Amino acid sequence: MSYEQILFTISERIATITLHRPEKLNAWTGWMEAEVRAAIAEAEADPDVRVIILTGSGRGFCAGADMSLLQGIADAGEAPAALGHHAPAATNENVRADFQREYSYFPSLSKPVIAAINGPAVGLGLILSLYCDLRFASSEAKFGTAFARRGLIAEYGMAWMLPRLIGHANALDLLFSARIIEADEAARMGLVSRVIPAANFMPAVRAYALELANNVSPRSMTVIKQQVYNAMFQSLEEATLASEAAMLASLRSDDFREGVAHFVEKRAPHFTGK
Numbered sequence: 001m002s003y004e005q006i007l008f009t010i011s012e013r014i015a016t017i018t019l020h021r022p023e024k025l026n027a028w029t030g031w032m033e034a035e036v037r038a039a040i041a042e043a044e045a046d047p048d049v050r051v052i053i054l055t056g057s058g059r060g061f062c063a064g065a066d067m068s069l070l071q072g073i074a075d076a077g078e079a080p081a082a083l084g085h086h087a088p089a090a091t092n093e094n095v096r097a098d099f100q101r102e103y104s105y106f107p108s109l110s111k112p113v114i115a116a117i118n119g120p121a122v123g124l125g126l127i128l129s130l131y132c133d134l135r136f137a138s139s140e141a142k143f144g145t146a147f148a149r150r151g152l153i154a155e156y157g158m159a160w161m162l163p164r165l166i167g168h169a170n171a172l173d174l175l176f177s178a179r180i181i182e183a184d185e186a187a188r189m190g191l192v193s194r195v196i197p198a199a200n201f202m203p204a205v206r207a208y209a210l211e212l213a214n215n216v217s218p219r220s221m222t223v224i225k226q227q228v229y230n231a232m233f234q235s236l237e238e239a240t241l242a243s244e245a246a247m248l249a250s251l252r253s254d255d256f257r258e259g260v261a262h263f264v265e266k267r268a269p270h271f272t273g274k
Contacts, residue, residue, distance in 0.1 A: 001042065005032040007057070008039040013050040013213035014206065015043035022058025027066040028124045044109055047273070050213040050221075052109070053205060054132060055116035062125025064146055099229060103156045106131040107229040110222040112212060116205040117141045117192065122180075130161045133225065136208070137183040137192040138201040149178040164232065166190050217255040218273035 001008075007018040017039045019026035026032075036054075043049045056062055092100065092108065099108040106113050115121075115132035123146040129135050147153055154162070154175050163171040166189040174181070183195045196204045212221065223246050231239045250256050254274040262269040 001038060003035045003039065005029065006035045006039060008042070010043070010046065010049060012210060013048055014053060014209045015039070015046070015049045015051070016053045016055065017043070019054075019056045019062055022056075022060070024066065025058070025060030025063035025120055026056040026125070027063045028128075029066050040106075040109065040113075044111060050111060050218050051209040052111055052113045053116050053209055054113060054128070055202070055205075056118055058119070059140075060119035060125075061115075061117045061121040061141065062128060063120050064123025064125050096230065096233070098233070101157065103127055103131050104161075106133070107225070110225070111218070112221055112225065114205060114209060116202060117143075117183075118198075118201060120144075120180075122146050124155070127156050127158050130158065130165065135192040136201075136205050137186060137195050138198045139183055139195055140198045141183045141186070141192075141195075142180050143174075143183075143186050143191060144180040145174050145178050147178060148176060215269060217259060217269075217271045219253055219255045219271070220250070222273075223250065 003020075005019070005021055007016075007020045009016050009018075017036060019028075019032060019036075021027060021029075021032070040052065043052050095108040099105060112134065113132045115129040115135045117129055117135060117137045119138065119140055120142045121129050122142075122144045126143055126145060145154070145158070147155065159171075159175070162174070165171075166174075170189045170191075173179075181189075183192065186192045187195050227239070227243060227246065230242065234242070255271050258269055258271055
């Protein structure tokens with residue numbers, strides 16, 4: 001499939017999706033949303049892909065919704081189809097409905113999604129990063145919610161997800177003030193996992209992704225990801241019982257046998273995901 005507003009590449013078991021409107025700091029459009037969905041579906045369906053990286057072209061990650069769309073909404077007094085507001089991204093009875101909505105579908109994917117935040121991530125751009133499994137920030141990255149300064153509110157489940165990542169007080173600070181924060185402050189809050197110097201940013205992110213792609217069981221990553229997101233809705237007892245069942249299944253898997261064999265034989269692993 002050809003794309004107009006994103007770049008999509010697969011190399012060394014890593015799918016990289018790059019938002020590609022650099023002249024607009026990769027401002028979000030309905031067209032871009034559709035292309036990101038299509039690229040993610042392609043990566044998810046490819047058995048050779050083990051990790052997905054989401055990043056932006058040029059100086060920005062994503063500066064939020066395209067301002068021309070926001071102007072149109074302000075003039076019309078309602079949200080047009082161009083901004084999205086679609087039905088769930090998928091209908092999968094094995095996945096919680098919570099993780100099948102417009103942006104919250106990232107946790108339902110079987111593969112880890114890394115947000116490589118190379119520049120400003122604001123508004124919808126910040127929301128997009130929240131639903132990724134990991135967030136790595138360039139030293140030049142900046143973050144902001146923007147909504148309160150536009151007369152808007154915390155969109156797309158952000159009021160649920162953001163406090164779980166950085167705590168209620170920090171979440172309310174960013175949502176109330178809509179102030180812009182630098183990468184180091186984002187790291188102190190726990191909004192990003194690490195800050196990487198801009199000069200070596202994408203190579204460092206890719207090195208981490210390669211470590212996952214080459215040395216970790218894809219089956220283990222899939223199950224662990226499900227466990228962590230499902231546990232948000234479970235009691236400790238429920239999470240423990242679920243882990244016991246998952247462990248029994250793991251002990252019967254090919255990847256478990258390979259995990260033991262490569263360690264004993266002191267060689268690189270050859271996991272199949274089975």
